Amino acid sequence: MSIYSIIVNERVEENGFWYHYDLSRHAAEALLLSNGVDGNFLLRNSNKGPDCFALSVRAKDSVKHFHVRRQFGKYSFGFNEFLSLQDFCSHFANQPLLGSETGSLIVLRFPYPRQVEEPSIYETVCVHTAMQTGRHENDLVPNAPALGTKEGYLVKQGAIIKNWKQRWFTLNRYELKYFKEKMVGLCILYNEIYNQIRVKVDCLSQKTRTFYLCAKSGAEADEWIKILRWKLSQIKKGR
Numbered sequence: 001m002s003i004y005s006i007i008v009n010e011r012v013e014e015n016g017f018w019y020h021y022d023l024s025r026h027a028a029e030a031l032l033l034s035n036g037v038d039g040n041f042l043l044r045n046s047n048k049g050p051d052c053f054a055l056s057v058r059a060k061d062s063v064k065h066f067h068v069r070r071q072f073g074k075y076s077f078g079f080n081e082f083l084s085l086q087d088f089c090s091h092f093a094n095q096p097l098l099g100s101e102t103g104s105l106i107v108l109r110f111p112y113p114r115q116v117e118e119p120s121i122y123e124t125v126c127v128h129t130a131m132q133t134g135r136h137e138n139d140l141v142p143n144a145p146a147l148g149t150k151e152g153y154l155v156k157q158g159a160i161i162k163n164w165k166q167r168w169f170t171l172n173r174y175e176l177k178y179f180k181e182k183m184v185g186l187c188i189l190y191n192e193i194y195n196q197i198r199v200k201v202d203c204l205s206q207k208t209r210t211f212y213l214c215a216k217s218g219a220e221a222d223e224w225i226k227i228l229r230w231k232l233s234q235i236k237k238g239r
Contacts, residue, residue, distance in 0.1 A: 039109030
């Protein structure tokens with residue numbers, strides 16, 4: 001970490017109790033999905049560089065991430081610029097409304113604090129056995145779900161009647177679901193992704209089917225393709 005980054009982090013620390021330092025994207029999503037509520041948000045360092053932060057926001061059953069950049073002594077977020085971190089942090093006291101290309105609106109309601117009161121309670125080890133199997137540390141296999149999440153409206157072609165209807169899609173862990181009225185969902189297990197978001201899947205009925213999906217913009221389509229491909233790469237790695 002550079003001296004400049006340390007200075008910036010100290011200033012954020014002074015002005016934002018919801019600044020979580022080098023919390024990773026994966027950890028931020030796990031934290032907000034497990035313990036947060038809709039509208040919870042936190043600020044963390046971004047891996048884009050020392051002048052970049054990330055605002056992670058719980059939006060229903062997914063977590064969205066937004067860039068915060070420091071340029072020419074100002075902090076840029078969305079269409080706004082703030083002269084200081086104090087001004088930036090004060091902005092969130094007014095519960096601003098964020099909108100993205102997915103068409104969803106997010107109200108930033110509750111900052112997720114860095115320090116949360118925890119009970120000082122620990123379990124007692126009653127049984128601890130070790131088997132002489134010949135295995136060592138290099139044989140340990142890490143295992144954690146891919147927590148990248150995304151949600152938004154896509155237009156889906158019908159299976160029988162080839163008309164197009166708008167549906168709300170959510171991607172969480174290894175499940176891609178779509179909802180007709182945000183109530184009844186269909187789980188899709190995906191196997192292969194194509195550039196035009198043509199997804200070859202196995203439906204719940206176990207019948208092979210190709211889903212044709214359309215996003216309202218090229219940028220939104222690219223986001224879906226990137227995260228679906230990344231999920232597939234995690235599945236192939238056995239994670």
